[in-house]
Amino acid sequence: MGKTVYIIGLGLIGGSIALAIKRDHPDVHIIGYDINKNQCSLAEKIGVIDECSETKLPDLEHVDVIFISTPVEETLKIIRELKDVKLKKGVIITDVGSTKEKIIQCAEQELSDREIVFIGGHPMAGSHKSGVVAARPHLFENAFYIFTPTEKVPAEKIEELIDLIKGTKANFIELSPVEHDQITGVISHFPHIVAAGLVFQAEKYEEKFPLVKRLAAGGFRDITRIASSNPAMWRDILIHNRNSLLQLFDDWIEEMNRLKEFVAKEQGDELFSYFNNAKQYRDELPEKQKGAIPSFYDLYIDVPDYPGIISEVTGYLAKEEISLTNIRIIETREEIYGVLRLSFQTERDRENAIKCISKYSDYETFIV
The missing domain is CATH 3.30.70.260 (ACT domain)
Incomplete structure (x- = not known):
């Protein structure tokens, strides 16, 4: 008999995980829950899940693996709620949050005294569409799927989880929670801050130059696309990854002051080297590899x-x-x-x- 999997949150990520599991393990029984009951019913109707749960925390004693596919703040709430729920011995619980340190700390605090295996997870892929109807089994193909297990997690449990979701065709790697948050801070979280800052700067200048918005319809619109992301999600991410981002703010200000100095002193050679080095590094980035920010x-x-x-x-x-x-x-x-x-x-x-x-x-x- 196949495993039983429970997925909390049936949006793009949760739905895509379900489809990827089904692709390689058709015998796995997938139960799903979403706060939006219509979303859950739709997921069952189109075959993303096998069964729709009416409540967030039903009888879970027979469930082998639980995926928490919700925003990071909601993930913390669910972990605390699971503390008082009867669960199967050795059950694997994992999440998909884009910050890891606070989530792992919460799991250690709330679940460590029980025979539960919590493995932090972050599939680094997404789409500009949302909802279960946008779910695709190949969403994570060639993307990095990061695990942040603690030293207490047995290696065989990580392998068990990888085997379950191997249908994602993702590249699985392990990082510490701190490493994860620092890296994603650099390549995902801080770029969103910069994009939002550029938009605010343009809005401010529009008061003086009314043509700003119309002229910004080209390249400016493209490089600031990520500023259109979910504001509630990014509020939570920035608060959760506060320490890494505060350091990145300092680093960014230092870098901009250095560039500002080149401009102020009209140092042409330094400016050429600055942009040339940036171009070279950017051109060396893998083209086929999916990263932290969804590809366009x-x-x-x-x-x-x-x-x-x-x-x-x-x-x-x-x-x-x-x-x-x-x-x-x-x-x-x-x-x-x-x-x-x-x-x-x-x-x-x-x-x-x-x-x-x-x-x-x-x-x-x-x-x-």
Whole structure:
């Protein structure tokens, strides 16, 4: 008889984990719960889960693995609630939170006196869509799936969890909670802060220059996309990763002061080296590897601006049954190669779109 898995939170991440488990372990029975009962019913209807729980903490004595797929603050509440729930001996409990130190501390405090194995987890992948209908078994493919187990966690339990979710086709690695939070602070949390800061700066300047918003429709809009993320989620993340981020604020201010000094003194050679070094490091980043921030699979197409061009291009894609997630006309073309930007769910869809466009037209396509 297969395992029984319970997933709390049936959004994009929880739903995708369920589908990945089903792909490799069809005999696993998956029970799900979501605070939005319609979401839970939908998950059962479309086959993401096998059974929908009416309550958050039902009878769990027969459950082998529990996934907590909720925002970090809610995850802490659930861990505290599980303290008083009857659970199966040796049950594995894991989460998907993007901060780990406080979650692990909470689990150690609340669950350490019981025969429960808590393994902190963070699948570093996402999408710009949300909800269980956006769940995909391949969401985590080629992404890093980080575990932050304590020394008390037996190695065989980590292997058991990996075997359960191997259908994600993710790259599994282990970090300490502190290492995890410091790394994600640098590559995910602080970039969101910078993006939000740039948006606030533009808003402030709009009072003096009303054209700011209109001219920002091009590259500025793209580099600040992540500022459109869920504000409640980012409030919690910043509070949970406070220590790492406070150090990053100091480092960033020091770095900006150094750059400011180059500009103030008109030090051209230093400025060239600064941007050249940044370019080299950025160009060396893995292209195929998914990172902490969801990838944007955008394709720019240099097309003439005439009536019907959008329907023409989308018509080509429709012939090849290639799905789009978004389409936009670029008004400001500075450093942007195409007037039309198409966004796709996966890199594979984008590659197929490039072949499709070249098959039916002579329009140039660019990836930037």
